[in-house]
Amino acid sequence: MPKPLVTIIGKTVKNIAKIRGGGSALPGLVVEHIDPDFIKRTLATLPYGVVVISGTNGKTTTTKMVVELLEGQGLKVFTNKTGSNFTRGVAAALLGSINLKGQLNADIAVLELDEAHAVHFVNKIPPRYSLILNVMRDQLDRFGEIDYTSNLLRQVAMATTDTVVLNREDSRIANIAKSLNNQKINFFGLDDSLLHLFPSDDNLHSKTTKTKNSAKADVVLSKFTSNSATFIIDKQKINTKLNLTGIYNIFNAAAALTLVMAIVGDKINKSNLINSLSNVKPAFGRGEKLLVNNKLLELVLVKNPSGFRLGLSSFSPSGYITMIAINDDYADGRDMSWLWDVDFSSLAKLGVKQVSGVRAYDMALRLQYDSVPVKFVNQNIKKALKQFINSAPKTPKRIYCTYTAMLAIRHELSKITKVEVIG
Amino acid sequence: MNDKLITILNLYSHDMNIYGDYGNVLTLKRRLEWYGYKPQVIEYNRGDIFPDNIDIIVGGGGQDSGQNLIQSDLLLIGPKLNKLANDGMPMLVICGLYQLFGKFFKTANNEMIEGINILDIETYGKSERLIGNIVTHSQQFGDIVGYENHSGQTFLGHHVMPLGKVRIGAGNNTTDISEGARFKNVIGSYMHGSLLPKNPAIADFLIREAVIRKYGKFTDKTIDNHYTELARKVAIKRPR
Numbered sequence: 171m172p173k174p175l176v177t178i179i180g181k182t183v184k185n186i187a188k189i190r191g192g193g194s195a196l197p198g199l200v201v202e203h204i205d206p207d208f209i210k211r212t213l214a215t216l217p218y219g220v221v222v223i224s225g226t227n228g229k230t231t232t233t234k235m236v237v238e239l240l241e242g243q244g245l246k247v248f249t250n251k252t253g254s255n256f257t258r259g260v261a262a263a264l265l266g267s268i269n270l271k272g273q274l275n276a277d278i279a280v281l282e283l284d285e286a287h288a289v290h291f292v293n294k295i296p297p298r299y300s301l302i303l304n305v306m307r308d309q310l311d312r313f314g315e316i317d318y319t320s321n322l323l324r325q326v327a328m329a330t331t332d333t334v335v336l337n338r339e340d341s342r343i344a345n346i347a348k349s350l351n352n353q354k355i356n357f358f359g360l361d362d363s364l365l366h367l368f369p370s371d372d373n374l375h376s377k378t379t380k381t382k383n384s385a386k387a388d389v390v391l392s393k394f395t396s397n398s399a400t401f402i403i404d405k406q407k408i409n410t411k412l413n414l415t416g417i418y419n420i421f422n423a424a425a426a427l428t429l430v431m432a433i434v435g436d437k438i439n440k441s442n443l444i445n446s447l448s449n450v451k452p453a454f455g456r457g458e459k460l461l462v463n464n465k466l467l468e469l470v471l472v473k474n475p476s477g478f479r480l481g482l483s484s485f486s487p488s489g490y491i492t493m494i495a496i497n498d499d500y501a502d503g504r505d506m507s508w509l510w511d512v513d514f515s516s517l518a519k520l521g522v523k524q525v526s527g528v529r530a531y532d533m534a535l536r537l538q539y540d541s542v543p544v545k546f547v548n549q550n551i552k553k554a555l556k557q558f559i560n561s562a563p564k565t566p567k568r569i570y571c572t573y574t575a576m577l578a579i580r581h582e583l584s585k586i587t588k589v590e591v592i593g
Numbered sequence: 594m595n596d597k598l599i600t601i602l603n604l605y606s607h608d609m610n611i612y613g614d615y616g617n618v619l620t621l622k623r624r625l626e627w628y629g630y631k632p633q634v635i636e637y638n639r640g641d642i643f644p645d646n647i648d649i650i651v652g653g654g655g656q657d658s659g660q661n662l663i664q665s666d667l668l669l670i671g672p673k674l675n676k677l678a679n680d681g682m683p684m685l686v687i688c689g690l691y692q693l694f695g696k697f698f699k700t701a702n703n704e705m706i707e708g709i710n711i712l713d714i715e716t717y718g719k720s721e722r723l724i725g726n727i728v729t730h731s732q733q734f735g736d737i738v739g740y741e742n743h744s745g746q747t748f749l750g751h752h753v754m755p756l757g758k759v760r761i762g763a764g765n766n767t768t769d770i771s772e773g774a775r776f777k778n779v780i781g782s783y784m785h786g787s788l789l790p791k792n793p794a795i796a797d798f799l800i801r802e803a804v805i806r807k808y809g810k811f812t813d814k815t816i817d818n819h820y821t822e823l824a825r826k827v828a829i830k831r832p833r
Contacts, residue, residue: 307612317656475613498831504726505740506828507613507786528831531824535790538820539616539623547820549827 209261210295212268218245218278218433220295224288224326225303225343226319227477228422230453231414232303233282235426240278242446243434248276260291278433285322292329300330301429303422304340306476307508316342324349333432335425338387339368347385356432358424359387361402364394367417367483368476388431389424401427403440411448415457416470416484418477423447457484462559462583466566471576473502475511481570482516490568492517493524493558495551495575496533502572506532514540521545523561526554527575551578556586597630599803602644604652604690605663606636612742614653614687616787620796621649627816630804639666643673648803650677654688654743654785660698664706667693671709678711681806683778683799687788691773691781692716692745701744712774712781713750714765720744725833727762727784729772734794736760737772738828739784747783749774756782762833778802791825793818 213220223233237247250263260281268274283291285305292300305320320342327334327346330353337343338359347355360368392407393400399420401408414420427447431438452458460467470485472478498504506529514537521543525534530549537544545561548554558567571579603618618634625632635644639662655663674694678684692698695714698706702718722744729737737757746766749755755765756773764772765783773782780795782788789796793816804811 315656317658504831504833505742505786507616507740510613510616510619510787510790529824529827531820531827532791535820535824536616538817539619539790 209264212264212272212274213279213295215274216248216276216279219298219332221278221280221299221301221429221433222288222292222297222326222330223280223282223301223303223429224285224323225301225337226285226306226474227304227480228418229282229284229303231419232301232422232426233280234453235414235423235447235450236301236429237280238450239426239430239443239446240280240433242442243430243437243439245277245434246275248274248279250281283326285319285326288326289322292326296329296331297326298330298332299335299429299433300326300333301335301425302327302337302343302346303425304337304476305342306474307511320346327353335429335432337425338385339365344385354432356428357385357387358389358421358428359385359391360421360424361390361392364391368421368480387424387428389428391421391424394420399423403427403431408440408444410444413449413451415452416481418480418484419452419457423450460583462567463563465564467559467583468566468568469576469579470568470570471573472570473573475508478508478512478570482512482514485568487517487520487568490520490566491523491558491562492520493526493554493567493569493571494522494533494537495525495527495554495569495571495579496529497527497572497575497578498529499574502574509533509536512536514542518542524548524554524558526551526558527572530554551575552582555579555582559586597808598633599625599630599649599800599807600633600635600644600647602647602650603634603636604650604686605638605655605659605667606653607638608659608662609653609655609689612654612688612785613787614651614785617651617653617685617687617789617796620787620789620793621651621800624793624796624816625800628800628804628814629812630800637670639663643670647677648682648807649799650674650682650684650686652684652686652690652694654690657689660689660693660706664693667709668707671711674709675711678777678779681778681802683802683806684780685788685795685799686779686781688743688783688785691783692747694779694781695747695774696750698745711779712776713752714747714774714781715750716745716747718744719746721767723763723767723783725762726828726831727764727772728760728829729757729762729764730760731757734792734798736825736829737782737784737788737795738791738825739782739788740786741783742785743783747774752776756780761829791821791828793821 223229237249240247248267250260302323305316307316324346333354335356336346338357390402392402398411458469470481472481518541523545525544525547530547534544534547546557601621622632686694693708695708695712696710697708698716700718724742727739727741749771753774753776755771756775759770759772801811
């Protein structure tokens with residue numbers, strides 16, 4: 171089939187899907203089917219090549235950071251913004267950005283890819299750069315074991331042609347370096363004083379503290395507060411204000427800085443770099459702040475034990491009322507066991523106002539065993555959200571929610587009150 | 594006075610803890626408190642001295658790599674565990690430790706991993722992974738509700754009883770309808786992610802046996818199982 175025709179068909183399906191309110195991946199699926207080399211051919215033209223970002227926690231926000239940091243350096247960036255982090259999501263995003271000749275007007279592609287899809291993707295299109303954030307127990311119902319997931323990420327690193335950026339503090343990720351012969355390897359890391367804030371799944375229930383990793387890191391997060399951070403870059407201390415919240419997002423900022431410095435090289439404009447970073451706002455649902463009845467409502471996406479733990483340690487419950495919504499759809503993970511690897515005792519003093527979601531009673535049971543008082547339990551997210559908001563209209567609110575619960579909550583918020591995104 | 598003290602041993606908490614099995618320890622601990630006892634949790638890990646004066650043993654599932662790490666140490670303490678099991682000590686072992694409490698685990702590559710032979714079971718590694726919500730039934734405990742995620746398939750010998758009969762899900766293997774195994778007061782199961790919180794009948798069985806062994810009698814109390822009951826009801830109806 172002639173190439174422009176594929177583009178036209180794809181774009182048409184995309185427009186129709188948009189009118190129907192359909193999913194973001196459908197047009198990509200159609201194009202992939204008609205012309206399997208579509209993505210490869212289109213991306214091959216980019217002067218700075220392709221960047222793949224993968225790992226279990228924080229891909230979306232980190233990708234957003236990398237894109238904005240690169241744009242701050244004057245690069246035109248293509249990314250799969252729709253959050254459809256599968257190959258066909260990439261094809262769908264490409265369709266929206268190319269002209270009818272099939273050309274992509276960009277310098278570089280920065281793609282967030284889910285671990286399993288990343289492997290398929292890099293087998294077809296070896297990226298010039300990759301960033302591997304972390305590997306936590308997540309979706310074990312899909313992948314079986316963490317060691318299996320880290321092996322997928324190893325394959326992504328091995329397929330990379332130029333530079334691989336790795337998390338020095340996650341032993342499974344740092345170990346990937348041993349399998350790399352032809353790539354440059356750059357690490358991002360934490361100051362020793364912060365290591366205890368990031369327990370791995372392995373030392374979660376043990377008293378042993380993490381052992382220090384001696385590899386040199388390009389960027390080290392040395393300190394942070396609720397709205398600022400200090401990074402050490404080339405032995406230089408750099409302080410910056412941040413719009414990002416959550417210690418995991420702030421650590422991933424070190425990852426984004428390391429990657430962008432590797433891509434741009436000596437030409438980097440450091441003051442622009444830090445300036446861009448200070449302006450990055452969290453991605454949708456990742457510590458996102460909304461206004462409901464003129465009061466703050468924060469959405470914190472939780473999808474695995476480490477993410478939930480880091481969320482609980484990032485945000486103090488005082489001054490807030492708290493809701494937790496747990497679903498168990500495929501995108502959330504069917505297995506509820508992860509809730510038992512999260513310590514909820516920090517919520518014990520103020521309690522949880524509302525528990526909701528399909529697995530609301532699993533969550534309430536979990537809280538009972540950590541002696542956390544629960545006020546209301548209602549599986550119905552719509553009703554629970556209403557009750558939660560009405561129970562204390564004048565108090566700031568925070569909702570911890572799984573992925574599909576977050577989608578439902580945002581949907582309801584947009585109906586029952588004016589939802590203004592204040593970033 | 595250490596009157597009412599009950600000591601729970603968390604077996605290989607460093608290497609075998611990946612599937613939320615900590616909830617089993619927490620459930621025993623809290624319910625013992627609610628029954629008016631004084632629980633104490635101690636850990637046993639590779640190279641430690643095996644403690645005396647324990648009342649309940651709990652061990653979880655791990656990565657295959659975790660299982661390889663602990664295997665030689667487990668063989669060293671195997672005789673002690675065997676004696677305790679034969680003496681009637683209540684024990685709960687999940688997934689990886691369930692397999693290693695048996696005779697052997699033969700991996701998909703035909704590698705033999707020797708177990709400590711408390712449970713008369715044999716496990717064979719398969720390529721298919723059995724993953725999903727599971728409901729079984731036992732005469733003693735009623736419906737047992739949980740989640741399984743394993744590639745080893747276990748077959749029971751004559752000296753053990755199944756913990757339950759599978760109603761929804763796979764269980765020990767894809768051939769028969771058994772799930773888990775019991776020998777004296779030792780319970781093995783593939784239901785990870787904290788079997789005990791949603792199955793308090795099993796938790797209370799372990800507690801009662803431990804208390805009676807130590808103090809001769811157990812004083813029952815009513816515990817609030819409201820959320821437990823509702824969580825079980827929901828779990829039973831969820832897709833696999």
